[in-house]
Amino acid sequence: MIALRSIAFNVLFFAWTIIVLALCTPSFALPRVVVNRLGRLWARGTLLLLRVVVGATFEFRGDRARLAGPGVIASKHQSAFDTMVYYLLTPDPCYVMKAELLRIPIYGWLGWKQRMIPIDRAGGGAALKRVLRGAERALAEGRRIVIFPQGTRTTPGITPTEMPYLPGVAAVYTALGAAVTPVALNSGVVWGRRSFVKLPGRIIVELLPDIEPGLKRAAFMRRLQEAIEPASARLEAEGAPVVRSQ
Numbered sequence: 001m002i003a004l005r006s007i008a009f010n011v012l013f014f015a016w017t018i019i020v021l022a023l024c025t026p027s028f029a030l031p032r033v034v035v036n037r038l039g040r041l042w043a044r045g046t047l048l049l050l051r052v053v054v055g056a057t058f059e060f061r062g063d064r065a066r067l068a069g070p071g072v073i074a075s076k077h078q079s080a081f082d083t084m085v086y087y088l089l090t091p092d093p094c095y096v097m098k099a100e101l102l103r104i105p106i107y108g109w110l111g112w113k114q115r116m117i118p119i120d121r122a123g124g125g126a127a128l129k130r131v132l133r134g135a136e137r138a139l140a141e142g143r144r145i146v147i148f149p150q151g152t153r154t155t156p157g158i159t160p161t162e163m164p165y166l167p168g169v170a171a172v173y174t175a176l177g178a179a180v181t182p183v184a185l186n187s188g189v190v191w192g193r194r195s196f197v198k199l200p201g202r203i204i205v206e207l208l209p210d211i212e213p214g215l216k217r218a219a220f221m222r223r224l225q226e227a228i229e230p231a232s233a234r235l236e237a238e239g240a241p242v243v244r245s246q
Contacts, residue, residue, distance in 0.1 A: 062207025
C-alpha cells in the first residue's frame with residue numbers, strides 16, 4: 001500500500017509542479033509578488049497531496065507573527081518539502097539557494113525573478129560577499145531570509161559531525177547584525193532525502209527562540225547547533241510513521 005501511495009504521490013506531485021511552472025511562465029512580465037503567490041499555491045497543493053494520497057499531516061509550532069518582518073531563518077533541511085514550506089510561513093521568503101539550482105530552465109529563472117540568493121560553495125570569499133550583498137538587499141526589502149546551515153538535505157539521525165554546519169550562516173549573522181530564528185523540523189521522516197517512498201507520518205516545523213545579534217562566530221554556531229539538533233531529534237521521534245505490515 002505504501003508503495004502504491006508513493007507512486008501516486010510522485011506522479012501527481014510532478015504533474016502539479018509542471019502545472020504551476022506553466023502558470024508561472026507568463027509571470028516573468030509581471031511583478032515579483034505574482035510568482036511568490038504561485039509559490040504559495042504550489043506549497044498548498046503539495047500539502048494537500050501529502051495528506052490525501054500519502055496520509056501525512058503537517059503541523060506548525062510557534063508564533064507565525066515572528067516571521068512577518070525582515071530577518072533571518074536558519075532551518076534544518078531534510079527534504080524537498082523544506083524548499084516550499086516557508087512560502088506558507090512567511091509573506092515573502094528569500095531562500096539562499098545553491099547556484100546550480102538557478103541554472104535549471106524555468107525553475108531557476110523563477111528563482112532569479114524572485115531574487116533568491118545564489119551561493120556557489122566553490123566560489124570562496126567572492127561568493128560569500130555576493131551572498132551578503134543579496135542578504136542586505138533582502139532585509140532592506142523587508143523579506144525573511146531562509147538559510148540552511150548545513151548547506152544540503154540531511155537524513156534524520158545524521159549528526160553535525162557527519163554533516164557539519166557551514167560558516168556561511170555565521171557570516172550572514174555577524175555581517176547583518178540581525179537576530180536569527182532557528183527552526184527545527186522532521187520532514188525527512190515522511191519525505192526522505194532522495195527517497196521515492198513517502199510515509200504517512202507527521203511533518204512538524206517548530207520555531208525556536210531567537211539568537212540575538214552580538215555573539216562571536218564560534219559562540220553563535222554553538223548556540224545554533226545546540227538549539228536545532230536536539231529539537232529536530234525530538235520531532236523526528238514524535239512524527240515518525242508507524243509502518244504496519246501489509
